[in-house]
Amino acid sequence: MNFTELLGHVGIFGGAVIVSLALLSVFSVAMIIDKSRRFSSAFRESAKFKPEFKKFLHGGDVQNLVEAVRLHPNSYVAQVVSAGIVEYDGVAQRGGDPAASLELVTSALRDSISETLIQLKRGLGFLATIGSTAPFIGLFGTVVGIINAFRSIAATGSGGMSVVSGGIAEALVSTAMGIFVAIPAVVAFNHFTGKIETFHVEMNRASSQLVNRWFKIPELKGLDLEEAEVKASNVKKEGPAYATR
DSSP: OHHHHHHHOHHHOOOOHHHHHHHHHHHHHHHHHHHHHHHHHHHHHHHHHHHHHHHHHHTOOHHHHHHHHHOOTHHHHHHHHHHHHHHHHHHHHHOOHHHHHHHHHHHHHHHHHHHHHHHTTTTTTHHHHHHHHHHHHHHHHHHHHHHHHHHHHHHHOOOHHHHHHHHHHHHHHHHHHHHHHHHHHHHHHHHHHHHHHHHHHHHHHHHHHHHHHOOOOOOHHHHHHHHHHHHHHHHHHHHHHHHOO
């Protein structure tokens, strides 16, 4: 019995379950393709944007960085950097104090990271739902198929293959379809989740580097003061020794 003949023995309810699983499979594949294209575009544009960002971190012109942000709108790193630039320019024009400026820029960067993560995660809940529910939908069709097989046995009073083939076919096809739909959805969800974690780390790193570029972190100030004190003490120690020569 080939697959077409097997489907021919499926009942109405089993057919409805199989059609539902087929529609979920189509939606799942469409979502996987869409997310793959979006993630690939974001990764490529971020890879092109990073060299310009590194130039700015090493003393480059901010206008070149702004132009790079404009040329790479799909870059997740560029979106975060753009939010930081806008907030920093606004604070600078208002003439805010450095402490308030640091807090406002850091807050803007955090908000931008959160918003970018929301955009990246959009649709992943749908994949997770399909991956978790498709096997149970298939199992439901399996149970109904087995029930139909026993009902056929009860109606005919015999248990021949021709009697139970419809219910068994319905059960097997439903089980196979549920697994077939769930596996790609679960694999894609885990893959995209791992990508988002990587993107999150890169956005946090870019945010920290941008803040360090514009502001002197208090911890770094303390280290500079300690170094200055050490140098001053060394100069004082060397001074009398040099005078006696």
